[in-house]
Amino acid sequence: MSYTYEHPRPALTVDCVVFGWDGAELQVLLIERAEAPFMGNWALPGGFVHMDETLDDAAQRELQEETGLADLFLEQLFTFGALDRDPRGRVVTVAYYALVNIFHHEKPQGGTDASQATWFPMEQLPTLAFDHTTILNTALERLRGKILYRPIGFELLPEKFSFTQLQELYEGILGTAFDRRNFRKKILSMGILNECGKVQGDVPHRKATLYKFDEPKYKQLEMNGFEFKI
Amino acid sequence: MSYTYEHPRPALTVDCVVFGWDGAELQVLLIERAEAPFMGNWALPGGFVHMDETLDDAAQRELQEETGLADLFLEQLFTFGALDRDPRGRVVTVAYYALVNIFHHEKPQGGTDASQATWFPMEQLPTLAFDHTTILNTALERLRGKILYRPIGFELLPEKFSFTQLQELYEGILGTAFDRRNFRKKILSMGILNECGKVQGDVPHRKATLYKFDEPKYKQLEMNGFEFKI
DNA sequence: TCAAAAGTGTTTCTGCTACACCCATGC
DNA sequence: GCATGGGTGTAGCAGAAACACTTTTGA
Numbered sequence: 001m002s003y004t005y006e007h008p009r010p011a012l013t014v015d016c017v018v019f020g021w022d023g024a025e026l027q028v029l030l031i032e033r034a035e036a037p038f039m040g041n042w043a044l045p046g047g048f049v050h051m052d053e054t055l056d057d058a059a060q061r062e063l064q065e066e067t068g069l070a071d072l073f074l075e076q077l078f079t080f081g082a083l084d085r086d087p088r089g090r091v092v093t094v095a096y097y098a099l100v101n102i103f104h105h106e107k108p109q110g111g112t113d114a115s116q117a118t119w120f121p122m123e124q125l126p127t128l129a130f131d132h133t134t135i136l137n138t139a140l141e142r143l144r145g146k147i148l149y150r151p152i153g154f155e156l157l158p159e160k161f162s163f164t165q166l167q168e169l170y171e172g173i174l175g176t177a178f179d180r181r182n183f184r185k186k187i188l189s190m191g192i193l194n195e196c197g198k199v200q201g202d203v204p205h206r207k208a209t210l211y212k213f214d215e216p217k218y219k220q221l222e223m224n225g226f227e228f229k230i
Numbered sequence: 231m232s233y234t235y236e237h238p239r240p241a242l243t244v245d246c247v248v249f250g251w252d253g254a255e256l257q258v259l260l261i262e263r264a265e266a267p268f269m270g271n272w273a274l275p276g277g278f279v280h281m282d283e284t285l286d287d288a289a290q291r292e293l294q295e296e297t298g299l300a301d302l303f304l305e306q307l308f309t310f311g312a313l314d315r316d317p318r319g320r321v322v323t324v325a326y327y328a329l330v331n332i333f334h335h336e337k338p339q340g341g342t343d344a345s346q347a348t349w350f351p352m353e354q355l356p357t358l359a360f361d362h363t364t365i366l367n368t369a370l371e372r373l374r375g376k377i378l379y380r381p382i383g384f385e386l387l388p389e390k391f392s393f394t395q396l397q398e399l400y401e402g403i404l405g406t407a408f409d410r411r412n413f414r415k416k417i418l419s420m421g422i423l424n425e426c427g428k429v430q431g432d433v434p435h436r437k438a439t440l441y442k443f444d445e446p447k448y449k450q451l452e453m454n455g456f457e458f459k460i
Numbered sequence: 461t462c463a464a465a466a467g468t469g470t471t472t473c474t475g476c477t478a479c480a481c482c483c484a485t486g487c
Numbered sequence: 488g489c490a491t492g493g494g495t496g497t498a499g500c501a502g503a504a505a506c507a508c509t510t511t512t513g514a
Binding site: 392393394410411414415433434435436437438439 | 490491492493494495496
């Protein structure tokens with residue numbers, strides 16, 4: 001079976017930068033390529049866009065197939081179209097970035113054309129196939145920008161989390177330190193967290209209060225002109 | 231001549247939302263389509279991506295061909311891939327937005343496959359072909375967001391402009407009013423404008439001081455951590 | 461009782477907001 | 488001299504930043 005067109009067409013792929021947070025470091029999910037080109041190299045999960053799926057659907061499908069991940073925060077990032085970005089010829093890729101709670105998906109599974117899917121700390125990335133390093137850096141920039149004015153950090157945490165966890169997440173991603181009292185004050189004053197008791201487990205010190213992000217409340221506040229801001 | 235691939239491929243286009251400012255209203259440059267589909271309808275300038283050009287190059291080329299515009303602020307916006315967005319079949323489009331001084335390009339010229347290119351005020355847009363209304367709205371959102379934290383508003387003004395012009399631009403795009411004194415203070419305190427004398431022409435009142443945006447200065451400040459912010 | 465993290469208020473400072481009058485120019 | 492927009496300073500307020508001690512818990 002083959003397909004013929006009057007004019008040549010670039011191939012179209014999607015690639016996904018999946019970020020996770022292990023409590024200390026930002027992590028990225030990479031797959032080991034099982035096919036040429038760059039066979040055996042690490043790369044972002046991704047693949048060709050099918051004719052009967054939207055770009056968002058393609059990104060979701062590829063993530064599901066290559067990493068087993070589903071139902072995560074997924075947002076279009078940027079489209080990369082450098083002429084020589086793929087040795088197979090002209091391939092344009094629509095990049096996405098995703099945020100996922102790493103502990104809900106600690107053992108991602110390799111799938112069809114990915115022999116492995118593994119978390120890497122941002123600070124110890126392997127060499128990546130194609131222009132995937134560029135894509136990853138773009139995604140990191142976006143994450144750093146967006147986390148300041150949208151409540152997306154919660155996507156990386158467990159459903160219930162302590163203020164220390166939240167603060168360490170922000171500090172780790174942004175590379176800056178915050179005052180504990182001011183941080184707590186600012187977030188609490190937004191009124192988008194619900195307390196859910198000190199369920200924290202066996203720790204050799206005082207138990208922290210755990211909170212949940214109240215998304216419906218946030219959506220409602222947002223509609224009334226409220227803006228999340230760190 | 232024809233091109234055959236093992237798998238079907240979406241066609242890939244670029245579309246450009248070109249914004250201009252006439253001193254009172256935000257304007258968008260549209261072309262009248264000379265070919266099916268939507269022949270005779272208004273649409274964003276754009277067209278198919280060639281195999282030997284990047285996406286940015288394609289956007290620039292299409293603008294040049296269809297409107298005569300060159301050397302303008304042009305930035306990738308978003309990629310639209312809904313299944314039914316083009317009646318010819320699966321067409322994915324990488325949208326761009328551009329900012330241009332309307333008085334340097336008052337009479338844009340229609341080109342190859344565009345029989346006319348015309349400025350429309352945002353408030354009086356015709357019905358657009360394809361999903362171009364969606365694209366345009368996305369571009370407007372982006373413009374409104376970005377103008378707050380990047381000095382891109384200057385792209386829409388003449389090289390030399392008065393504070394009133396600048397303020398009216400911001401007020402028009404954002405739909406909010408600013409205090410004249412505070413606005414002036416804030417912008418001046420950034421130190422990114424150079425005074426260039428009261429060259430303003432025949433006006434029946436006091437002549438305004440004109441300013442130029444000092445881009446090198448801005449770039450330098452930016453590198454030292456300065457952030458433009460309205 | 462010690463170590464380790466949780467929790468909590470107040471003061472200071474900075475930057476934003478609100479606000480009104482005189483100036484220059486052409487008609 | 489009048490109509491029109493240009494240009495300017497200050498006081499009050501709100502939100503950000505700085506800052507240190509007490510509490511809880513398990514070992």
